[in-house]
Amino acid sequence: MLISKLLKRIRIFMKRLDAFLSSLGYCSRSEARLFLRLNTVLVKNERVFNPSTKVNHCDVLINSEPLDAEKLVIILNKPSGYICSHNDAGKLIYSLLPLRYQNRNPKISTIGRLDIDTTGAILLTDDGELNHKLTSPKKDVKKIYEVTLQNPLKGDEKELFFSGEVILNGEDKPLKPAFLKQINSNLVHLEIVEGKYHQVKRMFAYTGNKVIKLHRLEFAGFRVDDLKDGEFKILENDKI
Structure with a gap:
């Protein structure tokens, strides 16, 4: 009974080779037979030419390389x-x-x-x-931007953005606290946890300044x- 359950579970993760090739972008299902002739496709180290062969993702090599991940x-x-x-x-x-x-x-x-x-x-x-x-919006994913400004900082932006009291034009709720680190008078790093439309540009417009260059240094820790x-x-x- 246990062996039959294991075999059934393994079969769930198996599907046709042409379905894998198509979903991962190597070729369409109609092109799979030609793809198998033009490329060396191994399943458990045996070359296959039949696109309907049932396979597990981890058993397939294409030109000595494993299949791309099912989720990228x-x-x-x-x-x-x-x-x-x-x-x-x-x-x-x-x-x-x-x-x-x-x-x-x-x-x-x-x-x-x-x-x-x-x-x-x-x-x-x-x-x-x-x-x-x-x-x-509930996840508070951290984003850090390098912001180049048209005009020098006034000096109160750090406290203002951290206050959690800034309400942007067209919004009805204040922004969550943001963290500003000054690099020089026209260059800052700004950490936010929201992603409102044009948020960084609108935040500095709120202070009477203009963003002339915006580069995201980090997203979700990457x-x-x-x-x-x-x-x-x-x-x-x-x-x-």
Whole structure:
């Protein structure tokens, strides 16, 4: 009885090879047979050509490399000029990813957004549950921005933002406390736990100042210090 239950559980995690290849963006299901001829696909170290072969994800190698993870989490150093959308015209952030990542089903989406002129750390994933958790206002996910200002600080911004009393134009509730660290008179690091529309720009507009450059240093504890503009890396599950 125990063995039959184990075998049943193993079968639950098995599915057709062409279904794996399609969902992970390697090829469409109709292209799978050709893909298997053009690439060396091993299942338990035996080459396969039949796209209907039932497999476990961990048993498959493609050209000596394991299959991409079933759920991807990516950190990317977003350059200026790229849009965090699937539908808008212009340069889309997803074009910075390999084509097979762009073809995954479900699609990879950004966790939150950065404005077209804002640079820096952004996470992308096809894990809908994780995306929801990290964008939920209840989770207080930390974000740190480097902010370049048009005018010098007045001197009271740190206390003002930390007070939790700032109500932005068009809002009916005050912002949660934010932490400002002054680098010089026109450059600050600002830590917030919300993600309201254009929040950082609107916070400094509230003080009569203007943001002329905005770079996100950190999101949810992840930084892009080791990544050039447009570069990305896959985050391991144990780090998320």
